[in-house]
Amino acid sequence: MKILVTIKRVVDYNVRVRVKPDGSGVETEGVKMSINPFDEIALEEALRIKERGEADEVIVASIGGSEVQQQLRTGLAMGADRAIHVETDQPVQPLTAARTLLKLVEKEAPGIVFLGKQAIDDDCNQTGQMLAALWGRPQATFASRVELADGKATVTREVDAGLEVNEVDLPAVMTSDLRLNEPRFVKLPDIMKAKRKPLETIALADLGVEPAADLVATAYEPPPRRGGGKMVESVAELVGELKNKGLL
Amino acid sequence: MAKVLIIGEHDGQNLNPATAKTVQGASGLGIDAVDLVLFGADLDAVAAQAGALAGVQRVLTVTHDDFSHPLAARIAPEIAAMADDYSHILTGSTTLGKDLLPRAAALIGVNQVSDIMEVIDERTFKRPIYAGNAIVTVQVPEGGPVVGTIRTASFAAVGEGGSAETVAVDPRAEDPGHTRFVRVEGGGGDGPDLASADVVVSGGRALGSSDNFAVIYSLARKMGAAVGASRAAVDAGYVPNELQVGQTGKIIAPDLYFAIGISGAIQHLTGIKDAGTIVAINKDAEAPIFEIADFGLVGDLFEIVPELEKAL
Numbered sequence A: 001m002k003i004l005v006t007i008k009r010v011v012d013y014n015v016r017v018r019v020k021p022d023g024s025g026v027e028t029e030g031v032k033m034s035i036n037p038f039d040e041i042a043l044e045e046a047l048r049i050k051e052r053g054e055a056d057e058v059i060v061a062s063i064g065g066s067e068v069q070q071q072l073r074t075g076l077a078m079g080a081d082r083a084i085h086v087e088t089d090q091p092v093q094p095l096t097a098a099r100t101l102l103k104l105v106e107k108e109a110p111g112i113v114f115l116g117k118q119a120i121d122d123d124c125n126q127t128g129q130m131l132a133a134l135w136g137r138p139q140a141t142f143a144s145r146v147e148l149a150d151g152k153a154t155v156t157r158e159v160d161a162g163l164e165v166n167e168v169d170l171p172a173v174m175t176s177d178l179r180l181n182e183p184r185f186v187k188l189p190d191i192m193k194a195k196r197k198p199l200e201t202i203a204l205a206d207l208g209v210e211p212a213a214d215l216v217a218t219a220y221e222p223p224p225r226r227g228g229g230k231m232v233e234s235v236a237e238l239v240g241e242l243k244n245k246g247l248l
Numbered sequence B: 001m002a003k004v005l006i007i008g009e010h011d012g013q014n015l016n017p018a019t020a021k022t023v024q025g026a027s028g029l030g031i032d033a034v035d036l037v038l039f040g041a042d043l044d045a046v047a048a049q050a051g052a053l054a055g056v057q058r059v060l061t062v063t064h065d066d067f068s069h070p071l072a073a074r075i076a077p078e079i080a081a082m083a084d085d086y087s088h089i090l091t092g093s094t095t096l097g098k099d100l101l102p103r104a105a106a107l108i109g110v111n112q113v114s115d116i117m118e119v120i121d122e123r124t125f126k127r128p129i130y131a132g133n134a135i136v137t138v139q140v141p142e143g144g145p146v147v148g149t150i151r152t153a154s155f156a157a158v159g160e161g162g163s164a165e166t167v168a169v170d171p172r173a174e175d176p177g178h179t180r181f182v183r184v185e186g187g188g189g190d191g192p193d194l195a196s197a198d199v200v201v202s203g204g205r206a207l208g209s210s211d212n213f214a215v216i217y218s219l220a221r222k223m224g225a226a227v228g229a230s231r232a233a234v235d236a237g238y239v240p241n242e243l244q245v246g247q248t249g250k251i252i253a254p255d256l257y258f259a260i261g262i263s264g265a266i267q268h269l270t271g272i273k274d275a276g277t278i279v280a281i282n283k284d285a286e287a288p289i290f291e292i293a294d295f296g297l298v299g300d301l302f303e304i305v306p307e308l309e310k311a312l
């Protein structure tokens, strides 16, 4: 069984993102970029499944400009067997991403497609569900535990009410939540080894993807700031303040 | 044709508060024709609650045993089959909404607007990106319905007083048979619901153990508050995952929020920005949580929290 893992290049989660003064976007110039943390978790899970002998090959795929090859190389250094770079210089929204991934799925016939539950740049939380819909296969989103047996997966999902367990037939789409695992650190020799692993580039235009009508971003603004607070010196003062505001 | 379809969420007995907030969010569209659809095995109780929501014209009930537990793979095709009759298809940005609606959007063939926090006009919305560090205004192109989740923390619940008619509708899709509900674990604690509570008391990594979290539970009980937590506290196993507040947990808007032993990482702050009043208790005077707190108290939580409980 093959596992296809998607990787998005995003602004690192430690960066405090700022809106450009003219409101035309957010500042990404010279900012540290990383694998979307949820995708890293998805990849770690795929690698563990392979290491348990339940999969033969882990493929990482990313859509974007040539710079996404950096993140694909990191994925290869973590342990993926090969990488697919779908090249485009245009930003890709979830429906187009899902249609693109479907083309890769048709080509590779994976047993599992593993995505992060959301990308921490656009925070959309859509692509995995969309791919599952277009593929006509199950989706097990927000996974915190995955067990495979007999062509089925039992997936524990983090939901508002607690944990929900679903059983899905494979092939299926899964999306990772934070507590699925802790991704491994990449070691230097693995980075060297990753340079020799296969990385295939396909132009998005050559895949015959039907373009989706994108949402049009017309303005960016910083979030409303909360008014300045006040330090209190004691519990009594805190209780007094809360009573003044009618909160107690 | 301007007509709104809202997908209601419920547990078989009670309508989820997210649904009344979604109706409020939809009211900003200025469209009077609002249908609320419910999927379930037995919908009498929740249909009555949904029909009472102000602003809902019709409640559509789709009753079938397949819907005794909501599964995206089963319900999304139902929504797609109804889509032609609507200009807008909305639901709350709960975990169910996030799971279900993108699947329906893809079948309909449109992108989804996630986490709508403000309605500008019928096809223009504001939504948060980058963990709430930026707000983007997006326009939905013509050529399909607007499909979106409503960020429930941005809207109050609509009141009651509506008298919608209830219309039974037959399912139009089949069970794809590849996805099965097994069970739900945990949840159902005794306190108020975290997502809709007026007061929330949250603890962070500083609590150090699940036993120590008792001080948080005790203060919460005294205040009639819900308990929340940072990711670090959940990861460490002090409390269950459904208590996580933040970018990837619950986004909440209580009147009063206590952040106790929580440093104030951006991913946590994005979950509480809409709180009325934020109180921070932290032993580090430099902790970023104090930058957004309305009231800050520096000190050891294990001394302060019991003292605060006594003072109430």
Ligand SMILES: Cc1cc2nc3c(=O)[nH]c(=O)nc-3n(C[C@H](O)[C@H](O)[C@H](O)COP(=O)(O)OP(=O)(O)OC[C@H]3O[C@@H](n4cnc5c(N)ncnc54)[C@H](O)[C@@H]3O)c2cc1C
Binding pocket: A013, A037, A038, A120, B203, B204, B205, B206, B229, B230, B231, B232, B233, B244, B245, B246, B247, B248, B249, B250, B260, B261, B262, B263, B264, B265, B266, B267, B268, B271, B281, B282, B283, B284, B287, B299, B300, B301, B302
């Ligand atoms: C992709 C991604 C998503 C994330 N999503 C979320 C999310 O949804 N929600 C979330 O919360 N985090 C999230 N995080 C994690 C976030 O970045 C922080 O790591 C986390 O919020 C830290 O939790 P904390 O404040 O409890 O712990 P810490 O940052 O370790 O802070 C502990 C605080 O306790 C104080 N303290 C220690 N002892 C005491 C004492 N005795 N009395 C008083 N104060 C004391 C310390 O001064 C410190 O400020 C996410 C991270 C990533 C990468």
